[in-house]
Amino acid sequence: MTFIMILLAILGGVMLSIQAAINGQLGSKLGVFKTAFLTFSVGALITALLIFYFEPKHSITLLDVPKWQLLGAMCGVPYIVIMVLAVQRIGTAVATVAVIFGQLTMSMLIDNFGWLGNEPIPFSIYRVIAIICLGIALYFIYSSNKTTNSSSEQKLTRTFTSD
Amino acid sequence: MQLFLILIVIAGGMGLSVEAGLLGPLGTQVGDLWATFSIFAVGAALTFLLMLFFSPRNSASFFSQPSWQLSGGVLGVVYVVILTVATPKIGIAMTMIGILAGQISKSLIIDHFGLFGTPHRRIDNRRIIALIFIIIALAMVAQG
Numbered sequence: 510m511t512f513i514m515i516l517l518a519i520l521g522g523v524m525l526s527i528q529a530a531i532n533g534q535l536g537s538k539l540g541v542f543k544t545a546f547l548t549f550s551v552g553a554l555i556t557a558l559l560i561f562y563f564e565p566k567h568s569i570t571l572l573d574v575p576k577w578q579l580l581g582a583m584c585g586v587p588y589i590v591i592m593v594l595a596v597q598r599i600g601t602a603v604a605t606v607a608v609i610f611g612q613l614t615m616s617m618l619i620d621n622f623g624w625l626g627n628e629p630i631p632f633s634i635y636r637v638i639a640i641i642c643l644g645i646a647l648y649f650i651y652s653s654n655k656t657t658n659s660s661s662e663q664k665l666t667r668t669f670t671s672d
Numbered sequence: 673m674q675l676f677l678i679l680i681v682i683a684g685g686m687g688l689s690v691e692a693g694l695l696g697p698l699g700t701q702v703g704d705l706w707a708t709f710s711i712f713a714v715g716a717a718l719t720f721l722l723m724l725f726f727s728p729r730n731s732a733s734f735f736s737q738p739s740w741q742l743s744g745g746v747l748g749v750v751y752v753v754i755l756t757v758a759t760p761k762i763g764i765a766m767t768m769i770g771i772l773a774g775q776i777s778k779s780l781i782i783d784h785f786g787l788f789g790t791p792h793r794r795i796d797n798r799r800i801i802a803l804i805f806i807i808i809a810l811a812m813v814a815q816g
Binding site: 510528538550557571573577590599609630642652656 | 693731763769772
């Protein structure tokens with residue numbers, strides 16, 4: 510089960526990066542916000558269709574849950590805006606590493622404390638080793654982005670539409 | 673100023689994990705597709721406002737673009753559904769590291785073959801090394 514879920518997560522990453530490549534193309538012609546709006550509205554329409562025909566009935570609806578549980582997009586959309594503003598000033602390499610750093614730190618915190626109603630997964634020695642490995646990986650991502658950074662403007666648009 | 677911007681970007685990355693952290697429990701309560709819908713509906717509303725007020729005025733029309741370039745939203749749905757389904761089972765950190773692994777390996781392939789209209793680039797060894805370390809990290813987190 511865990512293994513299948515990991516494969517799914519990897520597939521999610523693949524989807525995200527194909528999406529980023531496509532949106533990068535589009536973003537250079539339409540602008541970031543127009544591209545982001547298209548992504549979200551097409552996504553909303555598709556999920557609406559899927560819900561209509563496939564979603565089983567639930568006793569609780571989106572309107573019944575506490576409002577803070579509906580803040581997901583409020584955390585995702587600022588990311589797009591922040592990247593638009595920051596990438597041109599601090600560069601793709603730094604921005605990419607900073608995003609991944611923030612993402613990983615927060616994910617470890619949420620797991621450890623079981624924030625937001627998640628099942629707590631306590632910090633362990635394995636996670637420490639994982640963090641060290643990720644640190645090394647981040648260094649290589651940084652140095653790889655650093656060299657390709659100036660050569661392609663594509664990359665720039667690609668990063669900030671990667672949500 | 674630089675440091676301040678970096679901190680803001682880190683906060684942006686944290687936002688992505690909070691988003692994933694909210695999705696899992698929401699999905700188990702109201703259904704995975706409803707949880708996904710909440711992201712896209714609110715996101716569409718927010719980005720519509722951003723587009724309306726901050727988009728460059730005379731930008732090109734959606735309909736003048738090749739249709740395959742408009743498919744980003746389809747892939748986004750797959751991504752958000754996966755987040756919703758996977759996080760309650762394997763935790764946020766493992767999901768995020770898995771996504772990172774997928775991103776890096778796919779970007780290697782995209783660059784190598786110049787897919788989706790991106791310029792063809794040689795595979796960078798440093799990205800391969802990064803991917804190997806990410807996979808080790810994934811294995812470590814899977815340990816416990």
